[in-house]
Amino acid sequence: MKLTHTLFLIRTVNSFGWSAAMPFFAIYLEVERGVGLGVIGAAYLVSGLLSLCGQLLGGWFTDLFGSKSVMLTGYTSSIVSSTLMAYMLWAKFNVLPIILLYVGFSFFRALSNPATSALIASQKQRTQIASGFSLQTMGGNIGFGLGPAAGGILSERLGYPSVFALSALAASTALALALVLIRFDELPRTDLRVRGGSKPKLSGLLPKGKETLGFLGVVVVLFYVDGSLYTPLSLYSAGFIHLSNQEIGLLFTTNGLLIAVLQLPLIQLLERSGWINYAPTLSAILMASAYIAVANTHSFEAYIVAMAVATVGEILLTVPTQLMITALSGPSNRGAYQGYYSAATSTGRTLASFITPITFLVFNPPSHAWYVVGIVSIVGGIAHLAVHGGIERTESYPEETARNPK
Known part of the structure; x- marks a missing residue:
């Protein structure tokens, strides 16, 4: 089996396990243990910050110790933390140690992501890298689509500890796939010991x-x-447009299905046409159009169309930006740069989860908040054009002469 296909399976399984547990922990705290929403929000905020730290450290450790060490450590730690979470929920431990362990669970789940990205980035040809990142994105969306459905069934029939038991099983499966299917000794090293056999210094990873x-x-x-x-x-959609839970679910089902179907062919088309480096700017235009449509409609059918347009924009954003961070990195800091990229994406999404809902309360009517998001999108697209030239001039891939940014 090709490396990219193996990593696709691993990402799918890992995302499935994470998403099967993550949404239901908040429900467990509120419904089963009576924890206030403020405390739950703070717990998820800290969890997000620790996940970001896990991505940064995972990238650094990949360059220092190699993808194999980081992946196996991450999956093993996920197995242990998930199993402990299942036991502590079953035994009804005090809430504080459960929350603290969940924060650790989030950290370890994020640790291995830059290591898998570094393996893809170390492939010999740009087309292989583009296909690999596309499959990773598809696997993540498939896992995130299936996980909550499985977690919902298990939590209702067997109780909340079962969702973390499922998460432990998923991490065990990911570990087994990595050990059995990935021949690390035959792959390009992600901890390249350049400069006379020494490992990269930390300062070189910044x-x-x-x-x-x-x-x-x-x-x-x-x-x-x-x-x-x-x-x-x-x-x-729920609070101001009053869409039903089923309708909102269909919106995000549309998102997941379109990514699964269109991700790889769209990226391959952009690669062949030579337009892939301009894709983030086109993404910004599509996203802005979708948000402006959301601001001006109350129809579920129109929301489906807007979601489809925004999803194409998302496809045009994710893999092209991963290719660009790969081009900016050298062989001795590729894992660290993938970690920085993951941290940057998490930062943007976390800020959106906090800031955009607040703007609904600031604007009257709340729909005007989407114009602000649209404007930010256009500004981001223009900014990408401004930095794109420098990236294009410094672009390098593993088969070319290694470049370390100065």
Whole structure:
């Protein structure tokens, strides 16, 4: 089996396990243990911050110790933390240690992501890298689509501890797939010991150069726009437009299905046409159009169309930006740069989850908040054009001469 296909399976399984547990922990705390919404929100905020730290450290450790070490450590730690969560919920431990363990669970789940991305980024040809990142995105969406459905059935029939038991089983499956199907010794090393056999120094893993820093800033902005498509749109659709839960579910089913079907062929088309580096700007235009449509309609059918347009925008954003961060990195800091990229996307989406809902209360009518998101999208698209030239001039891939940004 090809490496990219194996990593697709692993990402699907890992995302499935994470999404089967994550949405139901908040329900468990509120319904079963009577925890206030403020405390739950704070717990999820800390969880998000620790997940971001896990992505950063996972990237650094990948360059220092290799993808194999980080992946196996991440999956093993996920198995242990998920199993402990299932036991503590079953035994009805005090709430505080349960929340603290959940924060650790989030950290370990995020640790392995940059390591898998670094394996893809170390492939020999750009087309392989593009296909690999496309399959990773598809796997993540398939897992996130199936996980909550499985978690909902289990939590109702067997109780909340069962969703973390399922998460532990998923992490065990991911670990087994990595051990059995990935021949790490035959792959390009992700901890390349350059410069006389020494490991990369930590200072060499830090992001350098105005192109890299500018690009990461643009990623935060564009993924703020992308992140407004999820929690904020759900809250707005339910609270102001009064769509039913079933209708909101269909919106996000549309999103997941379109990504699964269109991700790979659209990226391959952009690669062949030579337009892939301009895709984030086109994404920004499509996203802005979708949000302006949301601001001006109350029809479920129109929302489906807007979601379809925004989803195409999301497809045009994710893989092209991953390719660009790969181009900016060198062989000795590829994992760290994938970690920075993951942290930037998480930062944008986290900010969207907090800021965009607040704007619903600021504007009268609340629909005007979507114009702000649309404007931010256009600004992000223009900013991408501004930094794109520097990225294009420094573009390098593993088969070319390695470049470390200065």
